[in-house]
Amino acid sequence: FKDRKIAIIGSGLIGQSWAMIFASVGYKVTIYDILQPQIDNALKQAEAQLKSLSEKGLLRGKLSADQQFSCISGCTDIKETVKGAFFLQECIPENLEIKKSLYKQLDEIVDDNIIISSSTSTFMPSQFSSDMKHRSQVLVSHPVNPPYYVPLVEIVPSEHTKTEFPIATRALMSEVGQKPVVLTREIEGFAxxxxxxxxxxxxxxxxxxxxxxxxxxxxxxxxxxxxxxxxxxxxxxxxxxxxxxxxxxxxxxxxxxxxxxxxxxxxxxxxxxxxxxxxxxxxxxxxxxxxxxxxxxxxxxxxxxxxxxxx
Ligand code: NAD
Structure with a gap:
């Protein structure tokens, strides 16, 4: 188990997958959603999937399904969710206005060290981070569906992203068994x-x-x-x-x-x-x-x- 905490914002299909991936090596994962039933469902799904993967011998990592599930918790308070986390993976719907409003909210509550990583498939990081005080902490980590089985992650910095953050994100993604690639700059559609x-x-x-x-x-x-x-x-x-x-x-x-x-x-x-x-x-x-x-x-x-x- 690891002491470090990861926050997942948005607990739909992709949020659930990230939670399982990060928990596979023992990170403490807290998932947040604006809808409580989505959090409940994500926890239920994660538990069932981890159990079924374990039965089929396909579970990732060395921890048991129960141990991995014990790393994942839900939270209905966004401030509590991000508190103490070193990495945040945003997984809310693919809508620029919704994303911008979340990033504005995050800008007020995050510290200066957390990496704010978006799962977006289509938006370049500058499109939702340019107006933020914390824009140097924002990048994209674009997964491929279903991320638990298709390991590629495209890491995309904006021109404002601190150079060490894509490097740290790449290390984290490799550690949890994904296959990261890092783009040198943002480009429409990524690679x-x-x-x-x-x-x-x-x-x-x-x-x-x-x-x-x-x-x-x-x-x-x-x-x-x-x-x-x-x-x-x-x-x-x-x-x-x-x-x-x-x-x-x-x-x-x-x-x-x-x-x-x-x-x-x-x-x-x-x-x-x-x-x-x-x-x-x-x-x-x-x-x-x-x-x-x-x-x-x-x-x-x-x-x-x-x-x-x-x-
Ligand atoms: P989804 O609709 O399944 O889940 C989105 C979740 O976000 C919902 O549970 C919703 O209640 C919640 N939400 C909405 N507004 C919120 C807010 N302000 N704060 C917190 N939670 C909020 O979506 P998904 O398919 O999981 O996609 C999430 C992101 O991942 C999108 O950006 C999408 O482009 C990206 N992505 C999706 C796929 C895919 O195939 N589904 C693949 C790669 C990347």
Missing amino acids: LNRIQYAILNECWHLIADGILSVKDIDSVMSDGLGMRYAFLGPMETTHLNAEGFLSYCERYSKTINGVSQTFKPVPKMEGPVMEKVAKELEEMCPLEDLEKRRKWRDNCLTLLSQMKKDL
Whole structure:
């Protein structure tokens, strides 16, 4: 067990996951929410999930499920929640006005040492921290859903963030078993979504131009590129696909550039193509089956992350 305390603000899906991740190595975690039932539910869910992970032999860390759960508590007072914490992970809804108003409130109650880390997927840290007295303590730690099984965390400082805070955050994330990457500066979409959007845009064009069906496009990723990418990134993939990267460039850079010249401008995801994609996706997975399919996905990711650890 550790003496140090971590505050979680917002106890929805992501707040619950962070609580379990930080408790896995024995941090004292206090979760806060504006709605008491959300806190009660987060505690109930965390207890049930830790128990079930333990039964399946998938629990993180060396502490038992009961010991890990004993590290997590709820609190309905935000001041009490942040008091004495060295790290705060904000997990409230993705709405800039709501975030700004919380950060204003935090600005009045935090000390000068706590790292204030946001889970936001889309907002750059300067967008909600610029007006704060404590803006040098704010950064983004963007997780990937579901964070307990997909370890990447993108750490994004603003231009005001003290240089030691991304470094300390990276160390904390590694300690709890996540895989942090630190961006040198903020950029729209960070890295993961920039890459994801580039893929989505090209998929859109291939569908819109009638070249592949939705199902077959997904197969290109899940049965092809994605199988490699679960183990190697695109850069190391190139390195292995030739006699090193220089040889890859010598062999393929002209072709890559030529094909890339045929890419179309950034599409807008709307209109008849949007309707067609929705129809095909709903044939593959009806809306009433989404929850079942999400459970299946989480199970696959659990097995994959277990396998990656064992490799
Ligand atoms: P959620 O809607 O499940 O939970 C948000 C919680 O915040 C709710 O319990 C709500 O009651 C609470 N809340 C609202 N206002 C609050 C306030 N002022 N103070 C304290 N609590 C407040 O949302 P989520 O899916 O857990 O997402 C949280 C954050 O994580 C968002 O910024 C989101 O972009 C980011 N994120 C989500 C995912 C994902 O896939 N869900 C992935 C990565 C990052």
